[in-house]
Amino acid sequence: MKKNNYKYLRLLKTSFLSFIIYSCLFSKTEHNTIEVNRLTRDYYIYTPDTININTTLILILHGYSGSALGIMNYSGFNKFVNEHNFVACYPQGTKDDKGYAFWNVGYAFHPNQTVDDVQFMVKLVFRLKNNYNISDHNIFVTGMSNGGEMSYMLGCHTQGVFKAIASITGVMFNSFLNNCNPNPLNVFEVHGTKDNTNWWQGDADNKGGWGTYIGVEEGINYWVDVNNCQSFSSDTLFDSDESDGSYIISNLHSNGINSTQVLLYKVINGGHDWPGSSGNMDINVSEEVLKFFHQFRLNIK
Secondary structure, X not given: OOOOOOHHHHHHHOOHHHHHHHHHHHHOEEEEEEEEOOEEEXXXXXXXOOOOOOOEEEEEEOOOOOOHHHHHHHHOHHHHHHHHOEEEEEEOOXXXXXXXXXXXXXXXXXXXXXXXXXXXXXXXXXXXXXXXXXXXXXXXXXXEOHHHHHHHHHHHHOOOOOOEEEEEOOOOEHHHHOOOOOOOOEEEEEEEOOOOOOOOOXXXXXXXXXXXXXXXXXXXXXXXXXXXXXEEEEEEOOOOXXXXXXXXXXXXXXXXXXXXXEEEEXXXXXXXXXXXXXXXXXXXXXXXXXXXXXXXXXXXX
């Protein structure tokens, strides 16, 4: 199962000082609900001190069996909210027959699931955009594993809603790829070459039991074609922590339609992790996502 890494949470519980920081971060967190297709859906909001029309909205999606509060904790996005001036929204998935929270991207063991998470996200964005007077141009989504896959699904089926998506360890399942109809879209993927949950090379025969999905680089090439990117550059990031057993190659496809970009962080020997919280420690992936999104924000005067 794609269970999120709670190493960071356990460390918090063992340190009194960290517990204080943890408590303060959650003190500004608001829990809300929204009705979508007769279901009451939960989400959490963490807001900056000042909100204006240039404030960014970022949806941050947990993985399979995870939770909104879980990814709020281990991603660490809240500590960047004021510096980067964004509203952080953490939606909560519904539970499947096994009692695990999920996003309905079409897993093979979810043949009878009918919850429409795309509609949930769209309605949620519409509410938050109006509540906080956020520009249509400054709305983004990111997620871990199942949340990354949901980010891809939103890129396929919500044309123009999101300015960019960032998938951490997610893949593109044939369940939604086969009817994907995207507009040009900025895409960022972070993925380990030794991910033992979402395999780098893909799973064309459903050997892993999740369903069929394409390889990471094939998925990147798909978005390169969608955006008609004309330029490519590659770089190896500084291996600041050699003890983690991994390093990162950055592959950037740019100069696409409407100046779109497709960025892949290839984590050599990396696993199914959120870099900076677990696995690779050369980067803080939340900061990297924010830097990627920041390029595409529109400042309105």
